[in-house]
Amino acid sequence: xxxxxxxxxxxxxxxxxxxxxxxxxxxxxxxxxxxxxxxxxxxxxxxxxxxxxxxxxxxxxxxxxxxxxxxxxxxxxxxxxxxxxxxxxxxxxxxxxxxxxxxxxxxxxxxxxxxxxxxxxxxxxxxxxxxxxxxxxxxxxxxxxxxxxxxxxxxxxxxxxxxxxxxxxxxxxxxxxxxxxxxxxxxxxxxxxxxxxxxxxxxxxxxxxxxxxxxxxxxxxxxxxxxxxxxxxxxxxxxxxxxxxxxxxxxxxxxxxxxxxxxxxxxxxxxxxxxxxxxxxxxxxxxxxxxxxxxxxxxxxxxxxxxxxxxxxxxxxxxxxxxxxxxxxxxxxxxxxxxxxxxxxxxxxxxxxxxxxxxxxxxxxxxxxxxxxxxxxxxxxxxxxxxxxxxxxxxxxxxxxxxxxxxxxxxxxxxxxxxxxxxxxxxxxxxxxxxxxxxxxxxxxxxxxxxxxxxxxxxxxxxxxxxxxxxxxxxxxxxxxxxxxxxxxxxxxxxxxxxxxxxxxxxxxxxxxxxxx
Amino acid sequence: xxxxxxxxxxxxxxxxxxxxxxxxxxxxxxxxxxxxxxxxxxxxxxxxxxxxxxxxxxxxxxxxxxxxxxxxxxxxxxxxxxxxxxxxxxxxxxxxxxxxxxxxxxxxxxxxxxxxxxxxxxxxxxxxxxxxxxxxxxxxxxxxxxxxxxxxxxxxxxxxxxxxxxxxxxxxxxxxxxxxxxxxxxxxxxxxxxxxxxxxxxxxxxxxxxxxxxxxxxxxxxxxxxxxxxxxxxxxxxxxxxxxxxxxxxxxxxxxxxxxxxxxxxxxxxxxxxxxxxxxxxxxxxxxxxxxxxxxxxxxxxxxxxxxxxxxxxxxxxxxxxxxxxxxxxxxxxxxxxxxxx
Numbered sequence: 022x023x024x025x026x027x028x029x030x031x032x033x034x035x036x037x038x039x040x041x042x043x044x045x046x047x048x049x050x051x052x053x054x055x056x057x058x059x060x061x062x063x064x065x066x067x068x069x070x071x072x073x074x075x076x077x078x079x080x081x082x083x084x085x086x087x088x089x090x091x092x093x094x095x096x097x098x099x100x101x102x103x104x105x106x107x108x109x110x111x112x113x114x115x116x117x118x119x120x121x122x123x124x125x126x127x128x129x130x131x132x133x134x135x136x137x138x139x140x141x142x143x144x145x146x147x148x149x150x151x152x153x154x155x156x157x158x159x160x161x162x163x164x165x166x167x168x169x170x171x172x173x174x175x176x177x178x179x180x181x182x183x184x185x186x187x188x189x190x191x192x193x194x195x196x197x198x199x200x201x202x203x204x205x206x207x208x209x210x211x212x213x214x215x216x217x218x219x220x221x222x223x224x225x226x227x228x229x230x231x232x233x234x235x236x237x238x239x240x241x242x243x244x245x246x247x248x249x250x251x252x253x254x255x256x257x258x259x260x261x262x263x264x265x266x267x268x269x270x271x272x273x274x275x276x277x278x279x280x281x282x283x284x285x286x287x288x289x290x291x292x293x294x295x296x297x298x299x300x301x302x303x304x305x306x307x308x309x310x311x312x313x314x315x316x317x318x319x320x321x322x323x324x325x326x327x328x329x330x331x332x333x334x335x336x337x338x339x340x341x342x343x344x345x346x347x348x349x350x351x352x353x354x355x356x357x358x359x360x361x362x363x364x365x366x367x368x369x370x371x372x373x374x375x376x377x378x379x380x381x382x383x384x385x386x387x388x389x390x391x392x393x394x395x396x397x398x399x400x401x402x403x404x405x406x407x408x409x410x411x412x413x414x415x416x417x418x419x420x421x422x423x424x425x426x427x428x429x430x431x432x433x434x435x436x437x438x439x440x441x442x443x444x445x446x447x448x449x450x451x452x453x454x455x456x457x458x459x460x461x462x463x464x465x466x467x468x469x470x471x472x473x474x475x476x477x478x479x480x481x482x483x484x485x486x487x488x489x490x491x492x493x494x495x496x497x498x499x500x501x502x503x504x505x506x507x508x509x510x511x512x513x514x515x516x517x518x519x520x521x522x523x524x525x526x527x528x529x530x531x532x533x534x535x536x537x538x
Numbered sequence: 539x540x541x542x543x544x545x546x547x548x549x550x551x552x553x554x555x556x557x558x559x560x561x562x563x564x565x566x567x568x569x570x571x572x573x574x575x576x577x578x579x580x581x582x583x584x585x586x587x588x589x590x591x592x593x594x595x596x597x598x599x600x601x602x603x604x605x606x607x608x609x610x611x612x613x614x615x616x617x618x619x620x621x622x623x624x625x626x627x628x629x630x631x632x633x634x635x636x637x638x639x640x641x642x643x644x645x646x647x648x649x650x651x652x653x654x655x656x657x658x659x660x661x662x663x664x665x666x667x668x669x670x671x672x673x674x675x676x677x678x679x680x681x682x683x684x685x686x687x688x689x690x691x692x693x694x695x696x697x698x699x700x701x702x703x704x705x706x707x708x709x710x711x712x713x714x715x716x717x718x719x720x721x722x723x724x725x726x727x728x729x730x731x732x733x734x735x736x737x738x739x740x741x742x743x744x745x746x747x748x749x750x751x752x753x754x755x756x757x758x759x760x761x762x763x764x765x766x767x768x769x770x771x772x773x774x775x776x777x778x779x780x781x782x783x784x785x786x787x788x789x790x791x792x793x794x795x796x797x798x799x800x801x802x803x804x805x806x807x808x809x810x811x812x813x814x815x816x817x818x819x820x821x822x823x824x825x826x827x828x829x830x831x832x833x834x835x836x837x838x839x840x841x842x843x844x845x846x847x848x849x850x851x852x853x854x855x856x857x858x859x860x861x862x863x864x865x866x867x868x869x870x871x872x873x874x875x876x877x878x879x880x
Contacts, residue, residue, distance in 0.1 A: 369762030
């Protein structure tokens with residue numbers, strides 16, 4: 022593959038000649054043995070909007086937390102206006118002129134307090150407001166803060182419980198709170214995810230005004246249209262390191278490529294299998310709140326890979342087919358017969374299985390052994406008249422363990438004591454052991470080491486060649502190419518591409534992913 | 539975050555050992571102490587009467603155990619037992635019906651309470667603790683209405699001035715006073731219910747699925763488990779067990795005391811919690827609950843023999859519970875897998 026032009030800057034991350042408001046130098050951060058940031062060096066120029074892109078798990082949120090003083094134990098150096106600073110706490114970050122508006126609004130406003138009290142919250146925390154405070158004394162200051170954002174909130178709004186504000190106004194409140202500190206650096210973490218179109222315009226106008234005032238803005242987002250509209254620079258984070266940096270004019274395809282993995286090698290060892298019998302037929306299925314209905318056939322005897330970023334609707338599709346969440350609209354058939362699972366047990370009964378996206382929250386039962394975890398969906402087959410047959414249970418556990426080469430002390434070892442890859446082998450293996458008709462794997466390789474990933478991939482392909490319909494959902498093009506016979510690209514609930522792996526190049530995939538819906 | 543192995547020090551090993559066996563150790567030490575200092579304590583009649591008194595607590599504790607298994611907690615357990623007391627008394631005293639009829643009425647009453655709890659928690663999604671707290675007050679209050687707040691006893695004067703026609707039947711009083719061989723009937727019922735609960739919880743699909751619901755309801759749902767059914771089932775079982783406990787209680791006191799049962803809530807919760815940590819099980823289980831009930835029984839019987847006045851009993855019970863919980867929560871390095879949904 023040709024060296025990509027946009028990648029030239031990857032190692033040199035000084036993007037502009039302008040004075041830097043803030044520099045990150047070799048930032049590292051680990052949780053236990055898990056190295057999340059592997060030396061991020063990045064300069065944020067005054068009067069520039071820098072867009073930070075990155076797939077799930079690239080380390081974006083960790084980087085933001087370093088910058089906002091949540092993780093003082095990080096490695097490397099943060100410099101503000103050329104001087105090294107240590108940020109022990111969010112308050113210290115604020116003192117150095119770095120303000121962050123986090124994505125989770127509910128974690129940052131204080132319900133039960135009034136809008137005014139939330140606006141002057143920083144001052145309350147710092148004890149700059151008299152302990153016994155009357156609303157009347159807070160109001161002038163609150164009004165002043167709201168004004169910095171041009172929010173003309175009358176006193177009747179300011180004295181209301183903050184809980185009564187809508188999400189968008191709460192977001193504005195947090196922004197106003199950040200701006201009143203006159204930050205030199207403003208970090209916005211996916212600020213538009215809850216806003217309507219009009220509110221987004223308001224926000225963008227504000228960000229542009231701040232930029233013109235010389236504020237350095239770090240703008241974290243998944244939405245390429247926003248990047249195109251707002252950013253002066255793009256920085257892409259992948260696997261805890263900066264993988265690309267661009268200035269205008271942007272090459273969006275290149276940005277996507279850097280986000281998802283540079284070495285999109287063709288996998289020659291993949292012997293493509295094509296199925297011709299339809300397993301699941303989706304008709305008029307609406308995946309997202311504002312997306313158009315789609316039609317889709319998932320076939321036996323092949324591995325279908327569905328590529329999509331967060332918010333593309335891929336988890337919605339997986340969970341809808343499994344009956345974990347109801348579909349917004351549309352119908353399904355399985356083997357030509359109407360299929361409308363109202364509960365996951367219907368899907369399991371029909372041989373439709375799902376490995377959900379979030380292993381810890383959605384698959385693991387704390388303290389449960391490998392055997393118990395393996396037999397949980399199939400207790401009927403290891404019992405007679407409701408009595409558990411322990412011999413049969415153990416042999417199922419051992420079979421899952423051995424089939425998949427799970428590294429464990431035995432079938433009675435708790436699954437949560439295993440490594441991520443081995444946990445996933447158990448979770449995938451328990452479904453495969455039962456012989457699925459349709460096997461849905463949502464991000465099956467997250468937090469899974471390369472060896473386990475290969476094993477799972479091979480076993481999934483073997484299932485398909487034995488006739489099962491295997492569907493893999495991932496945001497990683499590389500992963501999908503490694504496992505899938507047929508590739509679908511999902512963007513904001515729409516199918517942008519549907520082709521056999523051998524017939525579609527990486528460029529076409531990336532191009533379709535970067536199409537703005 | 540990933541598998542950081544901390545070295546297990548000798549101190550930690552001692553701590554683990556204390557948590558695992560300390561509780562049983564304390565039980566045995568107390569038992570020996572009372573047996574040596576009070577010769578009457580270790581006689582078989584005294585032991586059986588102790589077991590008999592522990593039986594109601596143990597059976598209610600089993601109910602709590604089931605609800606703890608699904609990650610909840612039944613706070614209406616004492617009130618349900620109290621309802622059973624009154625239902626039995628009313629059936630026999632007001633309506634002059636037979637003992638077996640009273641038993642059926644009590645079990646039906648328990649079933650209704652259990653289904654109502656399940657409805658509130660599973661269908662209306664009220665957090666377990668709050669739903670059963672509300673149910674507790676509703677039961678305690680509502681049962682006073684038909685009896686004008688009076689305890690039901692044979693020969694009492696009714697609203698219309700007539701005398702209640704019935705009385706407690708002999709066969710019904712046998713529930714508490716009967717024997718099978720040398721063993722009092724309540725003790726037999728207790729052992730049978732503990733064994734049955736253990737069997738259901740650890741040897742049947744019902745039990746396994748209830749543990750799954752308690753361990754991670756979302757993971758259970760995504761494994762195809764009907765989480766709502768098993769969550770509700772635990773509350774039905776709990777209310778039925780509470781009714782059986784109430785039957786023994788009313789057979790013992792021989793009248794429909796309006797206050798009966800209400801004080802057993804804390805004890806029942808405590809013995810189930812204690813049972814969670816016994817032998818390092820780390821999860822609610824039937825035999826542990828029985829052991830917890832026995833400890834409370836030993837302490838109360840022993841102290842009574844030592845001449846402790848009845849009004850000290852609550853203090854003694856409370857202290858036993860707190861000491862037991864120190865073993866479970868404070869000393870235990872294992873995070874106790876008990877987190878009621880609030």
